[in-house]
Amino acid sequence: MWMWLIALLAIIPxxxxxxxxxxxxxFREPSFQxxxxxxxxxxxxxxxxEAGVKEGLNIxxxxxxxxxxxxxxxxxxxLCFPIVLSLTLFGSLSYELIGQYLVLSCLIPILTSYAVFLTSYRFLPRNIFIYIFIAGFLNGAISGSVQLIATGLFNLIIDLHQWQEIVNNYLIFIVLLAFPEGLLNxxxxxxxxxxxxxxxxxxxxRDYIYNHYHKK
Incomplete structure (x- = not known):
């Protein structure tokens, strides 16, 4: 139930x-629609x-x-809400897992992605290559890995699986999935x-192209 609370409270901002x-x-722009x-x-x-490794451990x-x-x-x-509701309606996700899914598979990787973007924007040179490779590629790999870790820790907290079982059967996929997730993004x-x-x-x-060449 507390996952539902977190998922709903995150809507406020x-x-x-x-x-x-x-x-x-x-509503104004059909192309944006x-x-x-x-x-x-x-x-x-x-x-x-998605592939189900074990109960609660999906990839x-x-x-x-x-x-x-x-x-x-x-x-x-x-935007994750209509997607998750559609998954539920079509039987890919059970109603009881909506809150958990929204937090672990949506909110956490989204906040991670935005944090990595802000960090790159603040501390790294602003050019298009940094945006593509750090805010895009590396960011995707990091956020995908964080989602797997968060899901594994959640299953450990609720005592659904033992830590060694989670590591051997789930977290091991971080090595395999980080690169394709980064490549996709x-x-x-x-x-x-x-x-x-x-x-x-x-x-x-202005930030990633014009200012970069203007400084040169």
Missing amino acids: CLSDAKRHFFPKL HLTFAMCFGLFLLWSA HFLALTSLTLMYGWTIAYL GMAITLLSVFKPEWLRTFSD
């Missing part, structure tokens, strides 16, 4: 951003293709770093930053 920026743009619906449908398909690609860089963490988290961010930078809320030509 999202509502003002959605009211001021997201919903007006969504199509983009948003396509992203939700794509994530629904991606998350539907799937997230692509939440791309979603976070496109919409910001608040809107990215809000890195490729998406590369394409978007080159061809559709206006779709990336966290990307600015």
Whole structure:
């Protein structure tokens, strides 16, 4: 039940951003509607293709770093709700696990992705290569790994599995999944930053391109 509470409390800071920026743009711009619906449908398909290692220990690609860089963490988290509800309606996720799924597989990797982006923005040179390889590729690998660790720790806390069992049967996949998760997000961010930078809320030509060459 406390997972439900965390999942719902996390919506509070999202509502003002959605009211001021997201919903007006969504209702006003058909192209933005199509983009948003396509992203939700794509994530629904991606998350539907999950592998169950053991009870409570499921693995799937997230692509939440791309979603976070496109919409910001608040809107990215809000968009997870219709996706998770769709997974429940189609039988891929049980109703009892919605709160747990929202926190472990949505909120935590989204906040991790945004934290890595902010760290790179604050402390690293602002150029497009840093944005692609650090905020995109490395960020995706980190957020995917954090999600697996958080899920493993949660199963340990609720005493569903023993730690050694979690390590040997679940956390071992971090080595195998970190690179493809990073590659998936890195490729998406590369394409978007080159061809559709206006779709990336966290990307600015002024910061990552013009200022970089102006300093030279």
